[in-house]
Amino acid sequence: MPWFERNLKFGYPKEMLPFFLERLEGTIIRIEQKVKGVDDKILSVKLNGKWSIKENIGHLAEVDGVANKRIDEMVNGAAMMSPAVFEPQDYSAWPIAKVIELFKKNRLSNIKKYNAIKEDDLLKSSQHPRLKAMMTPVDLAWFDAEHDDHHLVKINEILTQASGR
Amino acid sequence: MEQTKWFERKFDFGFTQNIFPSIIGRLRETPARLEEKVKTISDDLAVAKPNGSWSIKENIGHLIDLEPLWVGRLEDILNRKTDLRTADLSNTKTTEANHNQRSLTDLLGEFRSIRNITIKKLDQLSEKQIYWSALHPRLKTPMRTMDHFLFVAEHDDHHLVTIHNLIQNHNR
Numbered sequence: 368m369p370w371f372e373r374n375l376k377f378g379y380p381k382e383m384l385p386f387f388l389e390r391l392e393g394t395i396i397r398i399e400q401k402v403k404g405v406d407d408k409i410l411s412v413k414l415n416g417k418w419s420i421k422e423n424i425g426h427l428a429e430v431d432g433v434a435n436k437r438i439d440e441m442v443n444g445a446a447m448m449s450p451a452v453f454e455p456q457d458y459s460a461w462p463i464a465k466v467i468e469l470f471k472k473n474r475l476s477n478i479k480k481y482n483a484i485k486e487d488d489l490l491k492s493s494q495h496p497r498l499k500a501m502m503t504p505v506d507l508a509w510f511d512a513e514h515d516d517h518h519l520v521k522i523n524e525i526l527t528q529a530s531g532r
Numbered sequence: 533m534e535q536t537k538w539f540e541r542k543f544d545f546g547f548t549q550n551i552f553p554s555i556i557g558r559l560r561e562t563p564a565r566l567e568e569k570v571k572t573i574s575d576d577l578a579v580a581k582p583n584g585s586w587s588i589k590e591n592i593g594h595l596i597d598l599e600p601l602w603v604g605r606l607e608d609i610l611n612r613k614t615d616l617r618t619a620d621l622s623n624t625k626t627t628e629a630n631h632n633q634r635s636l637t638d639l640l641g642e643f644r645s646i647r648n649i650t651i652k653k654l655d656q657l658s659e660k661q662i663y664w665s666a667l668h669p670r671l672k673t674p675m676r677t678m679d680h681f682l683f684v685a686e687h688d689d690h691h692l693v694t695i696h697n698l699i700q701n702h703n704r
Binding site: 368372373374376380381382383384385386389390393396397400486513516517519520523 | 533534535536544547548549550551553554557558561564565568686689690692693696697
């Protein structure tokens with residue numbers, strides 16, 4: 368299912384944040400395990416012109432860059448969060464270790480930021496520019512965990528198709 | 533920070549879109565997340581029971597203990613039963629299993645193995661079967677196959693967070 372077609376409901380209690388952070392952190396090892404020992408050609412291939420595995424991972428790193436900014440905006444009381452503006456690199460040409468390193472750096476930075484938010488600030492919300500829904504930092508953490516899962520499924524599909532598994 | 537207790541969790545099973553591939557992905561990779569989390573802990577920490585709580589080994593053992601229930605409930609749905617089988621809410625199996633006597637490697641290996649068997653069953657389901665349902669005995673709500681395994685993925689996360697907290701509190 369295309370990500371933009373997902374129906375998403377927000378309004379999670381702040382006490383759910385630890386579970387969402389656990390998922391966000393878990394994505395690192397999930398990705399590392401998926402690409403371990405996989406030929407670089409498979410990691411870089413763009414099946415039917417779609418994103419390669421490296422591009423999917425690079426995208427998650429970029430999304431984390433956006434999330435990092437959005438967390439600050441919510442905590443600072445912005446009415447609306449910044450739009451998701453990406454500056455994609457040619458990740459397929461990068462070594463996989465470099466792509467994962469970028470993702471890991473951004474992800475750990477976000478988790479650190481989430482953990483530093485004061486409890487009262489977890490209740491603050493801003494409008495998501497595309498969804499037009501109010502989101503708290505807790506909702507954003509869940510949203511990104513679901514988004515991770517979406518791309519992990521995509522990576523699996525590429526692995527299955529490209530390696531004939 | 534306070535975190536939601538498992539028996540106080542609220543679940544929204546009202547979604548209609550097929551997100552089963554994402555759910556299977558989460559379930560498939562819990563063993564990797566678990567192994568990563570405990571790979572450097574000491575033997576003492578693995579069996580520590582602060583305030584009488586379950587140890588890290590017992591949390592892992594509990595995930596092993598519950599896998600037959602999850603698969604059994606899948607069978608209930610596939611056999612078109614009206615109700616899902618009940619769980620032992622007092623978790624007697626885990627309390628009496630002596631999981632602390634086993635090695636971490638052994639526990640992690642068994643969990644990975646038993647979870648892989650579950651995943652193979654899930655991979656074979658048709659889209660129609662994903663939407664079949666039966667009544668959950670405690671929540672008193674109809675649960676589709678997809679809901680049931682979302683519930684399991686959330687339960688995995690609950691115990692991953694518990695293990696995370698045991699490690700963090702020990703290291704403070």
